[in-house]
Amino acid sequence: MTNQSIDYSPPPQKEPTRRDFLLLTTGALGAAGAACFAWPFIDSMNPAADVLAQSSIDVDLSPIPAGQAITVVWRGKPIFVRHRTPEEIKAAEQAPLNELIDPETDQARVQKGHDQWLIVVGICTHLGCIPTGNKPTQNRGKYGGWACPCHGSLYDTSGRVRRGPAPLNLAIPPYAFVKPTLIRIGTKEVAHG
Amino acid sequence: MDSVTKIVRWIDYRLPIFSFMDHALREYPTPRNLNYWWNFGSLAGITLVLMILSGIFLAMHYDPNTHEAFNSVEYIMRNVNFGWFMRYMHANGATMFFIVVYIHMFRGLYYGSYKSPREVLWILGVIILLLMMATAFMGYVLPWGQMSYWGATVITNLFSVFPFGEGIVEWLWGGFSVDAPTLNRFFVLHYLLPFLIIGVVILHLVALHQHGSNNPLGIERKEPRDSIPFHPYYTVKDLFGLGVFSLVWAYFIFFNPDFFGEPDNYIPANPLVTPPHIVPEWYFLPFYAILRSIPNKLFGVIAMFSAVMILFFVPWLDRSKVRSAAFRPIYKWVFWGFVVDCFILGFVGAHSPDDVYANLGGLSNQFLGQVTTLIYFAFFLLALPLLGLYEKTRPLPTSLSTPVLQNMNKTPAMILFLLFSVGQLTSLNASDTPPLPHQEWSFLGPTGTFDRTDLQHGFQIYKQVCATCHGLEHVRFRDLAALGYNAEEIKAIAAEHRVEALNDTGDIIERPCLPTDKFPNPYKNEQAGRAANNGAMPPDLSLMVKARAGGANYIDALLTGYEATPPKDIELAEGMYYNLYFPGNQIAMPPPLTEGLVTYDDGSKPSINQMAHDVVTFLAWTAEPELEARKRLGYKVLIYFIVFTGLMYFLMKRIWARVE
Numbered sequence: 141m142t143n144q145s146i147d148y149s150p151p152p153q154k155e156p157t158r159r160d161f162l163l164l165t166t167g168a169l170g171a172a173g174a175a176c177f178a179w180p181f182i183d184s185m186n187p188a189a190d191v192l193a194q195s196s197i198d199v200d201l202s203p204i205p206a207g208q209a210i211t212v213v214w215r216g217k218p219i220f221v222r223h224r225t226p227e228e229i230k231a232a233e234q235a236p237l238n239e240l241i242d243p244e245t246d247q248a249r250v251q252k253g254h255d256q257w258l259i260v261v262g263i264c265t266h267l268g269c270i271p272t273g274n275k276p277t278q279n280r281g282k283y284g285g286w287a288c289p290c291h292g293s294l295y296d297t298s299g300r301v302r303r304g305p306a307p308l309n310l311a312i313p314p315y316a317f318v319k320p321t322l323i324r325i326g327t328k329e330v331a332h333g
Numbered sequence: 334m335d336s337v338t339k340i341v342r343w344i345d346y347r348l349p350i351f352s353f354m355d356h357a358l359r360e361y362p363t364p365r366n367l368n369y370w371w372n373f374g375s376l377a378g379i380t381l382v383l384m385i386l387s388g389i390f391l392a393m394h395y396d397p398n399t400h401e402a403f404n405s406v407e408y409i410m411r412n413v414n415f416g417w418f419m420r421y422m423h424a425n426g427a428t429m430f431f432i433v434v435y436i437h438m439f440r441g442l443y444y445g446s447y448k449s450p451r452e453v454l455w456i457l458g459v460i461i462l463l464l465m466m467a468t469a470f471m472g473y474v475l476p477w478g479q480m481s482y483w484g485a486t487v488i489t490n491l492f493s494v495f496p497f498g499e500g501i502v503e504w505l506w507g508g509f510s511v512d513a514p515t516l517n518r519f520f521v522l523h524y525l526l527p528f529l530i531i532g533v534v535i536l537h538l539v540a541l542h543q544h545g546s547n548n549p550l551g552i553e554r555k556e557p558r559d560s561i562p563f564h565p566y567y568t569v570k571d572l573f574g575l576g577v578f579s580l581v582w583a584y585f586i587f588f589n590p591d592f593f594g595e596p597d598n599y600i601p602a603n604p605l606v607t608p609p610h611i612v613p614e615w616y617f618l619p620f621y622a623i624l625r626s627i628p629n630k631l632f633g634v635i636a637m638f639s640a641v642m643i644l645f646f647v648p649w650l651d652r653s654k655v656r657s658a659a660f661r662p663i664y665k666w667v668f669w670g671f672v673v674d675c676f677i678l679g680f681v682g683a684h685s686p687d688d689v690y691a692n693l694g695g696l697s698n699q700f701l702g703q704v705t706t707l708i709y710f711a712f713f714l715l716a717l718p719l720l721g722l723y724e725k726t727r728p729l730p731t732s733l734s735t736p737v738l739q740n741m742n743k744t745p746a747m748i749l750f751l752l753f754s755v756g757q758l759t760s761l762n763a764s765d766t767p768p769l770p771h772q773e774w775s776f777l778g779p780t781g782t783f784d785r786t787d788l789q790h791g792f793q794i795y796k797q798v799c800a801t802c803h804g805l806e807h808v809r810f811r812d813l814a815a816l817g818y819n820a821e822e823i824k825a826i827a828a829e830h831r832v833e834a835l836n837d838t839g840d841i842i843e844r845p846c847l848p849t850d851k852f853p854n855p856y857k858n859e860q861a862g863r864a865a866n867n868g869a870m871p872p873d874l875s876l877m878v879k880a881r882a883g884g885a886n887y888i889d890a891l892l893t894g895y896e897a898t899p900p901k902d903i904e905l906a907e908g909m910y911y912n913l914y915f916p917g918n919q920i921a922m923p924p925p926l927t928e929g930l931v932t933y934d935d936g937s938k939p940s941i942n943q944m945a946h947d948v949v950t951f952l953a954w955t956a957e958p959e960l961e962a963r964k965r966l967g968y969k970v971l972i973y974f975i976v977f978t979g980l981m982y983f984l985m986k987r988i989w990a991r992v993e
């Protein structure tokens with residue numbers, strides 16, 4: 141066997157030839173094809189159709205006593221549904237905005253006319269632990285909302301972070317009042333897909 | 334020198350990965366005269382990579398547990414994004430892989446690529462084939478359908494012929510039958526073996542690059558001009574081949590995905606009932622035929638294993654000094670005869686041993702199998718050694734570059750001859766049912782879609798008639814959106830059904846179904862179903878159209894094939910009904926459709942035939958809800974590969990113009 145073969149490489153050329161054009165086109169086509177081919181595999185790791193379809197749950201508010209919260213599961217996440225007392229509402233409304241880590245008014249976090257109901261995603265915005273404080277007997281921290289057991293973040297009665305390390309307020313899931321005592325969390329309808 | 338080059342140099346000095354790739358994929362001197370049969374090596378490599386890729390993503394969703402395996406495959410098909418694409422790609426990929434590898438091996442046999450100094454190269458290839466067979470077999474078990482289960486049972490039982498066979502088989506099973514431990518270990522091994530294959534493929538390539546490729550003339554290269562660099566000549570040729578190959582593969586994925594599959598594998602595994610015809614996947618059929626043609630368990634198994642193992646000895650069985658069949662006038666014919674023999678063996682394997690061939694003078698399938706088995710071994714044990722001694726070969730050319738007087742290329746003629754000989758075989762098997770009448774179906778053909786009115790009517794019939802006894806366990810109410818119902822309608826339909834649920838105090842209550850629920854089963858459990866139906870469990874209908882040979886035509890024929898008065902010579906058993914198309918003609922299901930049974934929304938009262946047509950359309954949809962999306966995507970993919978292949982062809986012609 142031989143290791144030298146003759147040089148079949150093209151002679152040096154001055155201007156772009158038809159072959160360069162052909163090469164470029166094929167290269168572009170190949171790259172586009174590879175990208176399209178990768179997509180089904182990447183997308184297969186996204187939530188499957190049935191997971192997406194678990195998009196809404198109804199929660200009956202009537203059994204929740206004032207001063208307490210319950211946890212419901214929506215899309216695999218804990219949602220805190222809290223029945224606030226008038227004092228808690230007042231404390232939340234009167235907190236000075238400039239003292240907040242993530243400034244937001246209480247009105248922006250509840251629905252108009254339903255001040256007593258605070259609905260938040262019960263996941264600490266630091267690194268994902270579940271804060272305590274749904275029951276009055278649990279540690280609620282000095283702001284009366286929730287306290288995260290992992291690294292000590294504290295939340296107030298509006299679910300706003302008042303002491304770090306968490307950077308953001310507890311998130312608000314999409315929800316709507318169907319009746320004054322019934323909410324639907326996750327209102328998007330997902331068809332078959 | 335720009336910084337990228339610098340980094341490359343720095344690494345390469347310490348780890349010569351770049352010079353290695355440069356040598357292996359770019360400058361690697363390759364014979365200038367390789368024909369298209371040499372494309373299949375690279376195709377096999379690419380297929381291996383694609384199989385591993387699709388397999389890894391499937392494994393992310395698959396559940397190797399006997400209760401969930403079948404359902405998780407259906408879950409992949411129906412819920413995972415592009416799940417049907419990945420599964421059909423993987424299932425048809427096994428077929429593609431074997432086609433490519435078999436052609437690659439036949440190529441080696443024809444051109445004598447296993448002869449000195451390439452014996453080890455060939456042996457490594459046979460090891461890859463063995464690993465592939467093991468991998469494919471275990472992969473076929475994973476969907477946990479009837480064929481999976483019984484295939485696993487039969488193949489593992491082969492080992493019972495060896496000394497301590499019982500012990501070996503129980504060790505393979507991890508129990509006293511194929512069961513949960515078997516499935517779990519097969520899954521693990523099915524995931525592991527492809528990586529071993531990669532290892533052997535690397536050795537195969539190292540061995541290949543040691544002496545370079547063989548070539549159609551079968552003589553060694555002597556002058557520098559006999560060789561050309563691998564890139565761009567063979568990269569572009571391989572890419573062109575890849576384009577053509579992708580077209581074929583894509584056709585099966587998108588337009589005929591169950592072509593190579595068995596309907597029975599859409600029935601969940603049942604350890605108590607063996608399907609009437611069990612056959613392995615097509616790529617094992619010749620070996621299966623050899624196993625069956627020998628009427629002795631021990632010798633049958635030995636013959637089957639020998640049929641593969643004999644490949645290891647081919648480099649020494651073939652005594653001819655001349656490599657390429659182009660210069661071996663007798664071997665050339667013997668070779669094509671051997672190819673035909675392999676095809677016939679495959680055909681024999683696919684049919685019952687009791688079948689007979691009318692156009693071969695009433696020859697039995699069993700006998701045909703024995704003759705072809707004999708020819709199979711005679712090729713290796715007689716033809717290869719003896720031809721080497723007695724064949725008068727034609728003079729060899731002196732170099733690759735001296736033009737050889739090619740007599741007309743006979744390959745296409747040979748292939749036609751091959752197809753013709755196999756096509757001559759039509760087996761007759763005694764059947765108790767007449768051929769199925771053919772119906773017009775809106776969803777058939779490459780552009781077919783489900784007729785929405787038929788679907789909705791069919792659903793109404795399912796709801797009012799079939800649902801009393803038959804479940805639809807893989808379908809969720811929200812899936813009905815595909816029938817044209819809106820969210821509110823689906824909610825209302827779901828709420829008509831009830832499922833069991835736990836309330837806050839832990840009691841079992843019944844609540845109305847939600848759109849995300851599956852169709853509830855009409856019976857609480859299998860025992861209840863059997864008790865209510867004379868011992869016969871009404872099967873789930875989700876996959877029925879895919880799970881019966883004949884598909885939609887069969888279900889339609891069954892629904893309309895009842896006869897109130899059976900022929901005189903038939904004695905109906907207690908509680909059975911006479912049906913022209915049901916295997917055995919006696920069916921436990923009473924005639925489900927009667928004139929005037931339902932009224933459609935438009936006020937019409939459908940005939941029995943119309944009702945059957947509508948409900949079968951609906952069931953075809955429950956079996957293949959992805960059908961429309963699949964064909965739509967299929968067209969885009971086909972167009973892409975047509976353009977890709979065309980461009981590659983032009984590029985190849987231009988690049989090769991310099992050599993020719």
Ligand code: FES
Pocket residue numbers: 264265266267268269288289290291292293304305306
């Ligand atoms: S996760 Fe809550 S404070 Fe760190």
